[in-house]
Amino acid sequence: MGKIFLWLAILPASIQVLDAQIIEKKKYNTNAIQDGRTPVIDGAIDDPIWDIVEWGGDFIEVRPDENTPPTFQTKFKIIYDTKYIYFAIRALDAEPDSIVRRMGRRDTFDGDWVEVNIDSYHDLRTAFSFTATVAGVRGDEFVSNNGDDWDSSWNPIWMTKTQIDDEGWTAEIKIPLSQLRFNADKEQVWGLQVLRRYFRNEERSVWQRIPQDAPGWVSEFGELHGLKNLTPQNQLEIQPFTVTQLKTYEKEEGNPFRDGNDFKLNGGVDAKIGVTNDLTLDLTVNPDFGQVEADPSAIALDGFQIFFQERRPFFVENKNIFDYRFSHASDNLFYSRRIGRTPQGYPSVSGDQYVDRPGNTTILGAAKFSGKTKNGWSIGVMESLTAKEYAEIDTNGERSEELVEPLTNYFVGRLQKDFNNNNSYVGGIVTATNRFDVPDQLNFLHTDAYSGGLDFKHQWSNRNYYLMGYSIFSKVKGSREAIAATQNTLTHLFQRTDAGHVEVDSTRTSLAGTGGKLEYGKVGGGNLRYTIGAFWKSPELEINDIGFLRQTDEFRQYNTVAYESTRQMGKFRRVGANFNYFNSFDFEGNRNRMQYQFGADGTFLNNWSFDVGGGHIPINYRTAHLQGGPRFKLSRENFVWFIANTDLRKKLRFSADLLYSEAKQGHFTIFEFTGGVTYQPSNALSISFSPQYARYPHKTQYVTETQFSGMPRYITSEIDNKTLSAAIRVNYTINPNLTIQYYGQPFIARGRYSHFNYITNPTAENLFDRYELLEEGQINKQFDTGMYMVDENLDGTLDYSFDDPDFSLVEFRSNLVVRWEYIPGSELFLVWSQGISNFMDPADSLTRGLESGIFGQKPENIFLMKLTYRLAL
Incomplete structure (x- = not known):
């Protein structure tokens, strides 16, 4: 077996594959506005000033059928002055009435849209991305690592307007040069890509061809020429804010700090200063980092910290x-x-x-x-x-x-x-x-x-x-x-x-x-x-x-090792397969884990997709399983997963995510299922529901460390550990600058412990040689104190004791947010946040514990108003 994996490891290095075809870089020549006129940003593209440049076009399909003519062509124009760069884009469509104009909050890419990517550093690795949907929703992302990372937290100030007419639809975009970063050369070349999504066919077409086997995204851009005498923008943005917060909760008798409500008024300022045109200084004084969406509920029985995403x-x-x-x-x-x-x-x-x-x-x-x-x-x-x-x-x-x-x-x-x-x-x-x-x-x-x-x-x-x-x-x-x-x-x-x-x-x-x-x-x-x-x-x-x-x-x-198709194959838009293998050792030379897995994924012609695979873990030792005790052997493990999504363009769409893993001799099982239902009854409203159920039975779940006859005793037990939760989201978009969003998540985690045992030979090959069960008579529970009392040697003397580890944690978190961008870059947030957290009776079922832990309980309420004003000087 070892020789087989060694061969698989070195095989790719010896395979000779022909390099991809070198594709000529397209060039678009822009012109500067000389007479002070500027286009009116209304989506109509009828200002005479646009006539100072030619149309760019000849788009080519990139997905699903790369290097073929798109269903409908797209063309664009680019002009600029001392403060702004302007884009006019015409997306041709023979059926304008069928154009999909779904609404959404900022950075929601739904329906038909066009996207402009600008590599103004021209470093072939980073870019600024601006997306305009046919409904006028803006999306903006900072692209790094040659397209591997797209950061939607970047929120520049820019403007766009769109219109639908007899030829299809149009978009006009106005981007302040202060929002971009570039050098001070008198004549510059920027990387450029213009991308269109034709929603009805789930088709992408681009101005500069990018093969599906390209090694990256930004490095493949075409070039924007004609940028002359651009004036470096000494950017200065000041954003003061004020936050008013009222918190209400159940009064705790006798506790002077929990009198039922708290009020807080806070304020601060953020600033962005352009030290040079390509280097900025961001400052914040007394920042408010209130999040509009809480971290998801989670519980970790292995003792490790939980990683949460940054949202500030x-x-x-x-x-x-x-x-x-x-x-x-x-x-x-x-x-x-x-x-x-x-x-x-x-x-x-x-x-x-x-x-x-x-x-x-x-x-x-x-x-x-x-x-x-x-x-x-x-x-x-x-x-x-x-x-x-x-x-x-x-x-x-x-x-x-x-x-x-x-x-x-x-x-x-x-x-x-x-x-x-x-x-x-x-x-x-x-x-x-x-x-x-x-x-x-x-x-x-x-x-x-x-x-x-x-x-x-x-x-x-x-x-x-x-x-x-x-x-x-x-x-x-x-x-x-x-x-x-x-x-x-x-x-x-x-x-x-x-x-x-x-x-x-x-x-x-x-x-x-x-x-x-x-x-x-x-x-x-x-x-x-x-x-x-x-x-x-x-x-x-x-x-x-x-x-x-x-x-x-x-x-x-x-x-x-992975295989990726670059064109449609039979009933698939795309298909891929992969093999992964790794060996893990500690610094003493012990091999702690060996794992190999196979996977396959694909998208059908009807835009349904799947990801399926499985693997085997023949060697698995955990140094942290006994939380300070000796290295512990987990039994050989097999696992499979299956993920499926229906067509994400449909107003009613579904998803399913299943993971199942089982260890030899029934040592442990992992079962996780996450479902998803999204319904969009109108272009302005979407509702999603994502229930999740998980079960983690285990025969040697760590409980505690104690002492017996002067030696450490590591107590484990069987556990029936289950979690049940559901994420609920409702988004209503009144217009691209005014949205109402709701997020809620009920969550329950319950663990019932039984068949307590102590570890005797933690690395034995046979599971049942690794521990010794505490039999009836050796262990008894005192129900008045909730303690387990252990007389391990049956001599009538208490040897050690430990708390009942059973638990049932119920939480409910929700946020209702009204966001209004009343002028570009300046926002008003109205937030109502609720939170409930209770420990319930572990003897109850999951649904009973969830019901009694949420309904009838007084939640903690937070009412918050945040006002920001973004001043660009």
Whole structure:
């Protein structure tokens, strides 16, 4: 078997595939407006000023049938003046009455639309994207990594109007040059692509042909010529805001901090300053980071932290520059949600004391300097300062304070340099977290944390092949207690009794670690794709003060091979298949995981799609399963998945996502099902419902660690763990600038534990040799205290005890948001948010627990009004 996988790993490197055809770059020549006239942006394209340029056209289909004539042609014109660049687009259509003009909020791409992509840096990797739907809805995204990443959080100021006429439909677009980034050359060339979606046929056509086997998106653009004497725009935008918030909740008798309602009035200002035309400085003072949609409910029984997406505007804008992902998808040297986090300390109080702890740490101010220069330097520097936070303590009416989060400074610096005609880059990153005057009660926090790395990527043969890599280093400093606590976390597990390569050193006051990755692959040119690579994370690597890292002590080698069709095949618009294989080891040389899987996906001619696959895990050891105990063997596992979607263009559409996994000897099972129903009764209204059900039965779910005869005892048990939830969304669009959105999610997670046991031989081949059941007489539950009492040796003396781990958590979260963009870039938000969180009786069924945990309960209500005014000078 090992020889087979070795052969599969090296096979792609030996396959000779003909490079993709080199396609000539199209050129469009624009002209400047000389006499001061400007087109009226009304969608009509009837201003005489448009006559100073010729039409660009000859669009070619890119999907589903690449390099064929589209059903209907599209043409465009581009002109500019000292402040703006203008686009006129005509989308021909022989049946204007059939054009689909669905409404939606900003960045909703539904119905017929046209899109303009501008690579004004002309670095062949990044672009600014502007989309106008036939209904007048605007979409804008910042494109990076040659089209791999599209960031819709970028919200520039620009204008568009559309019309439907006898020839089809038209769009006029007006983009301020201040919203783009370009150099100061007297004559410039920008990358350009214009894309159209013909909705009825689900067809995409483009001005510059891009083959479906192209290695990227931006690198394949055509060119925009004729840009002369553009004046660098000294951008200055100021956005003050004010927030009024009223919170109501159920009054808690005796607790002076929970009197039934809280009121808060807050204000601040954001600013964007163009230091040069391609580098900007973003500033925020006393920012408000209230989210209009709450994080989804989730529960983690493995003890690891849960990764949530960033939604706060200051951090999501230009986030691609600061991105430094490595190893797994969520691992990143910069995880901005560490800034403004919930205070990490909590006062030690007695039963007659009440505590009011802030929900988040106040961000006093933040600054971000970012952009890309003419010479190919990408620069990103971010500085943020968070305040001291105190918890207020009430003791029989007497008030005191205790520090729960110290004054903290966060810094990130990122630099990349393009060279070799933008086919290669090298870069680096440094981060720093510094906490000041950390008191004894917070001595578990690091005083200083630093990380950094170097990365590179080289591409050749028309960018079809690449070699990339990175290195990482980290160092944390703190008290002995802080560094010992770090060594004992699930991320590191130095306390494992069976680990010969790590041990807890309680005298240390610092910890330093490394990581790295090297990867070679093929991403374009023909039907074949492949990747061969390896990464490592040393046991001492620690970045969680400002980054996100789930677990260290890993070396992994991986291979992927994929086939992608480039044209329609029989009944398929497109079809693909892939094979993935990896081996994972710890730094002692133990092989902890081997996994291989096969998958296939495709889209039928009727636009239904599927993704199906399965795999096998013959070797699976978990170093964190016993949460500090020895390495534990999980039984061999087989898994399958199936995902299906009906035609996403239909007003009524469905989706289904199924995952099933089962381990040998019934060790554990994973069953997850997510359904989706979306109904759009009119162009302005859409309703979606996404129920989810999951079940995770397990014979050795970790419960606790205790002591027996002076030795550690690791208690596990069978668990029947189920979750049930549903996401409900309603979007109503009055016009492209005024929308009403509702989001709600009821959620219940229930776990029932039984057949308690203790681990005897954690790496035994047979499942039932890994643990010993606690029989009747050895274990008894005291129902008045909820404790399990264990007399393991049956000598009549209590050996140890532990709490009943059964649980049933019910939550309900919802948001009703009215958003009005009353002038371009300035918004009014009216938000009503509700939240319920209760622990219910685990003996109840899922539906009963969900019903009793939500209905009849008094929710926490938040009423919020946020007003922003964006002033561009």
